Amino acid sequence: xxxxxxxxxxxxxxxxxxxxxxxxxxxxxxxxxxxxxxxxxxxxxxxxxxxxxxxxxxxxxxxxxxxxxxxxxxxxxxxxxxxxxxxxxxxxxxxxxxxxxxxxxxxxxxxxxxxxxxxxxxxxxxxxxxxxxxxxxxxxxxxxxx
Amino acid sequence: xxxxxxxxxxxxxxxxxxxxxxxxxxxxxxxxxxxxxxxxxxxxxxxxxxxxxxxxxxxxxxxxxxxxxxxxxxxxxxxxxxxxxxxxxxxxxxxxxxxxxxxxxxxxxxxxxxxxxxxxxxxxxxxxxxxxxxxxxxxxxxxxxxxxxxxxxxxxxxxxxxxxxxxxxxxxxxxxxxxxxxxxxxxxxxxxxxxxxxxxxxxxxxxxxxxxxxxxxxxxxxxxxxxxxx
Numbered sequence: 506x507x508x509x510x511x512x513x514x515x516x517x518x519x520x521x522x523x524x525x526x527x528x529x530x531x532x533x534x535x536x537x538x539x540x541x542x543x544x545x546x547x548x549x550x551x552x553x554x555x556x557x558x559x560x561x562x563x564x565x566x567x568x569x570x571x572x573x574x575x576x577x578x579x580x581x582x583x584x585x586x587x588x589x590x591x592x593x594x595x596x597x598x599x600x601x602x603x604x605x606x607x608x609x610x611x612x613x614x615x616x617x618x619x620x621x622x623x624x625x626x627x628x629x630x631x632x633x634x635x636x637x638x639x640x641x642x643x644x645x646x647x648x649x650x651x
Numbered sequence: 652x653x654x655x656x657x658x659x660x661x662x663x664x665x666x667x668x669x670x671x672x673x674x675x676x677x678x679x680x681x682x683x684x685x686x687x688x689x690x691x692x693x694x695x696x697x698x699x700x701x702x703x704x705x706x707x708x709x710x711x712x713x714x715x716x717x718x719x720x721x722x723x724x725x726x727x728x729x730x731x732x733x734x735x736x737x738x739x740x741x742x743x744x745x746x747x748x749x750x751x752x753x754x755x756x757x758x759x760x761x762x763x764x765x766x767x768x769x770x771x772x773x774x775x776x777x778x779x780x781x782x783x784x785x786x787x788x789x790x791x792x793x794x795x796x797x798x799x800x801x802x803x804x805x806x807x808x809x810x811x812x813x814x815x816x817x818x819x820x821x822x823x824x825x826x827x828x829x830x831x832x833x834x835x836x837x838x839x840x841x842x843x844x845x846x847x848x849x850x851x852x853x854x855x856x857x858x859x860x861x862x863x864x865x866x867x868x869x870x871x872x873x874x875x876x877x878x879x880x881x
Contacts (some may be wrong), residue, residue: 569726569803599672601665601804620723622803625677625737625877 535596535630541647547577550643555579557635557643559591567650568623574605576615576635583613587638593621594632596646600624605633621649655825658812659832662805666836669801674837679844680870681794684744685787686848687863688751694849697787698842704791706834710827712795712806717813717826722806733798734878740794741874748867751860798881805833 541548547560558577566572574591591605605619621631629648636642685701686694716725749755809826816822848863 569723571721571723595800599669599801601669601801602661603804603807620803620807622722622800622807623798624800625798625881626800627877627880 535628535646536648538596538646539630539648541645543645543647544650547575548645548647550645552579552582552641552643555582557582557637559633559635559645561633565650566621566647568621568629569651570620572619572621574607574617574619574633575610576607578613578615578637580613582637582640585637585640588615589635589637591617591619592634592636593619594634595624595628596630596632598624598626598628623651627651655828658808659828662808662829662832663836665801665805666833667839668836670837670840673801674799675840675844677799678794678797678837678841680744680867680874681740682841682845683848683863684747684867684870685790686845687860687867688747689849690751690860694845697784698845700784700787701791701794702834702838702841704788704793705795706791706831706838708792708795709802709805709830709834712802713809713826713828713830714823715826716806716810717816717822718819720810720814720822722803722810725806726803729796730798733796734881736793736796737798737878737881738875740797741871741876741878743871744874745868745871748864748871751867752864754864802833805830 540550541559543559543561544565546564547558549556549558556579560575560577562573562575563570576589576591578589588607588609590607593603593605594600600622603619603622605617607615607617610616629651631647631649633645633647634642635645682698682701685697689697712725716722719725746755809829812825812829813822816825
């Protein structure tokens with residue numbers, strides 16, 4: 506009888522966890538930080554009276570897939586000699602260093618290839634920090650598809 | 652470009668920070684389960700074997716992604732296997748929980764007259780015997796395949812090092828080396844968690860084992876749900 510109760514408890518927990526995806530991860534608060542929908546197209550963030558645009562292809566943006574990252578800087582920002590780069594990470598969770606090196610690909614445009622890895626926790630909110638050495642950085646927070 | 656020594660140090664320190672910040676949450680339950688299952692016996696050698704197995708798997712994965720130059724291709728090919736490993740880990744933790752609390756008799760669980768399931772049930776039976784310490788190495792080999800974001804990130808670096816190497820041989824060794832450095836970095840955090848769960852010093856062990864058993868069953872269910880959703 507005791508064994509049955511334990512098995513029933515485990516089965517109930519199993520059913521609960523399966524049916525309530527929102528309760529498994531603590532990602533709700535990071536959803537509120539999202540400032541970009543890369544699935545719809547490029548995102549632009551203001552930076553000190555200028556702007557930085559991030560585009561990722563192919564769309565929709567999926568994890569564990571080779572992605573092309575394209576950053577477009579406003580003309581004033583693009584005059585710095587060092588190319589920007591992107592640090593990929595997950596807000597609130599240390600996933601290790603994942604840097605996308607960017608190379609010039611046209612007028613104030615920089616491109617590079619990278620991968621957004623998948624987190625088994627189920628959280629899908631990621632952050633791309635575009636860093637312009639000696640100038641500053643801009644953060645893009647978005648959801649990816651697993 | 653960073654020197655090889657700097658890269659190894661970087662991956663070692665990454666493993667260290669990720670270990671305390673991430674691994675405790677995902678792999679912590681596994682090492683705690685093993686500790687509790689040993690019931691006060693020396694955990695050092697089993698833990699050493701487990702981590703040796705786990706790091707060996709990381710090294711192999713590092714060599715493979717370095718040789719192919721692609722994490723995504725390798726990951727796509729092992730995704731089903733990883734799902735299976737996650738389910739296995741969940742089932743193992745649950746069984747250990749049931750067995751540790753004495754709620755389920757191992758004899759009744761693993762008495763399997765059907766030939767096709769014999770290897771699996773004999774394997775599980777061996778896993779749950781405290782005496783067979785050597786089993787922790789193959790367990791580590793298998794559980795090193797558990798899907799893990801920081802491991803994927805480290806493998807990205809291994810793939811990159813493979814692409815930048817002058818020869819394939821150099822690339823493979825470099826990729827393996829980076830993953831070994833990363834894996835070594837994760838050990839202190841997990842060993843600390845395992846040691847804290849080592850209840851040799853605790854007087855009222857029976858209650859703690861029962862409580863731990865309930866937690867293990869819950870964690871096992873959680874792992875299986877995660878695997879289904881992955």
